[in-house]
Amino acid sequence: MGYYQDEDVDTYFNEGGVLTIDAMENEEDQTTIQIVGLGLGRTGTTSLAIALEILKYTVIHDDEQTELTDLFDAIEEEDIDDDYMHEILGLRGYNATFKTADYDYVAQHPEVKAILSIRDTPDKYVDSWLLAAPFMTILEKRPFCWMSTVQTLIPSFEAEYKHETTNGKPKDYLDRETLRANYVSYNRKVEEAVPSDRLLIFNAKQGWEPLCEFLGVSVPEGITYPHVHTRAKLLGEMWFLELITWIWPLAGLLPLICIIMISTYYTNRASHTFLRMGKRL
Numbered sequence: 001m002g003y004y005q006d007e008d009v010d011t012y013f014n015e016g017g018v019l020t021i022d023a024m025e026n027e028e029d030q031t032t033i034q035i036v037g038l039g040l041g042r043t044g045t046t047s048l049a050i051a052l053e054i055l056k057y058t059v060i061h062d063d064e065q066t067e068l069t070d071l072f073d074a075i076e077e078e079d080i081d082d083d084y085m086h087e088i089l090g091l092r093g094y095n096a097t098f099k100t101a102d103y104d105y106v107a108q109h110p111e112v113k114a115i116l117s118i119r120d121t122p123d124k125y126v127d128s129w130l131l132a133a134p135f136m137t138i139l140e141k142r143p144f145c146w147m148s149t150v151q152t153l154i155p156s157f158e159a160e161y162k163h164e165t166t167n168g169k170p171k172d173y174l175d176r177e178t179l180r181a182n183y184v185s186y187n188r189k190v191e192e193a194v195p196s197d198r199l200l201i202f203n204a205k206q207g208w209e210p211l212c213e214f215l216g217v218s219v220p221e222g223i224t225y226p227h228v229h230t231r232a233k234l235l236g237e238m239w240f241l242e243l244i245t246w247i248w249p250l251a252g253l254l255p256l257i258c259i260i261m262i263s264t265y266y267t268n269r270a271s272h273t274f275l276r277m278g279k280r281l
Contacts, residue, residue: 019074023091031058032090035215036106037098038190039117040165040183042128044204045098048117050226051208052096055217060089060097069152071100076155099156103193113214115200116190126179129165133174134238136161141245 024030035057039045049061060068071088074080080088082105089100106114119125136157144150162170165179167186172178191199200214207225212218 019070019079021088021091024093029093030091031093031095033086033095033097033101033109033112035096036101036112036114037061037096037117038103038106038114038194039098039202040125040129040186041160042132043117043119043125044202045117047204047226047228048115048202048211049096049098050228051211054220054223054226055212055215057096058094060094060099062099064094065099065153065156066149068100069149072152072156076152099160103190106198107193107195110198113198113200114190114194115202115211115214116187116194117202117204118187120203120205122180122183125183126176129179130174130176131238133161133165135241136173138238138241138245143244143248144241 035052037045037048039048046061049059052059065072068089071080071085075082075085082101085100086097086105089097101112103114106112119128138144139150139154139157158170162173164186165182166172166175167178167182169178187201191201200210202211202214204225204227208219211225
């Protein structure tokens with residue numbers, strides 16, 4: 001979480017505003033999308049993304065979205081399709097994604113494997129998701145709604161937070177029963193769409209072994225499977241972002257407040273000096 005205004009948001013556009021590939025200079029770093037994370041939010045996707053990075057994958061997750069706004073713009077404007085976008089992502093060095101592909105894409109690409117991250121029960125998923133869902137409301141407030149990066153990513157945020165979690169019922173994105181029913185239905189659709197030999201159903205509690213076996217790599221020695229974005233960390237992030245929506249107007253007043261405080265300090269100091277001189281006289 002934690003999206004910000006990226007000064008390089010237009011890096012991948014040339015002077016005429018045309019999308020550029022911006023492939024990795026070293027051809028050995030160019031690749032293709034090999035892994036797609038299909039789990040809904042708050043099912044251990046952040047921990048899984050970090051685990052894949054430890055296994056030397058180059059992953060698209062939350063933080064990388066701000067670096068790819070040119071592609072999100074192009075998709076939104078229908079200048080490119082999903083296949084071309086993922087070809088570009090591969091040329092830019094990414095080979096795993098959690099944010100740009102769905103189970104239909106995986107089903108149509110036999111060279112791609114998918115990981116469906118899950119929680120212990122549907123109710124535990126809902127409990128966790130309801131802590132994260134207000135993030136969407138925060139982004140719709142000032143000053144975040146003014147940021148061009150956020151404006152570009154809002155369609156993808158709405159798809160993730162309001163549509164994907166509710167089976168197309170965005171008004172119910174905070175409704176517990178809707179979220180629960182969709183979690184069960186969504187996971188079933190993934191299992192039906194993706195062949196079992198290309199799909200890993202994965203709970204973070206299982207650790208490295210099933211993940212590494214599925215990917216055909218060795219278990220990292222001396223490295224514990226990551227468990228991040230805990231409840232406490234999430235609540236802290238949400239509190240901080242909400243705080244910004246309350247205090248941002250003060251940013252414009254800070255210089256004036258400083259001037260007033262400095263002026264008051266020196267005025268009081270001059271008054272005290274004058275009084276001391278008067279007593280001496």
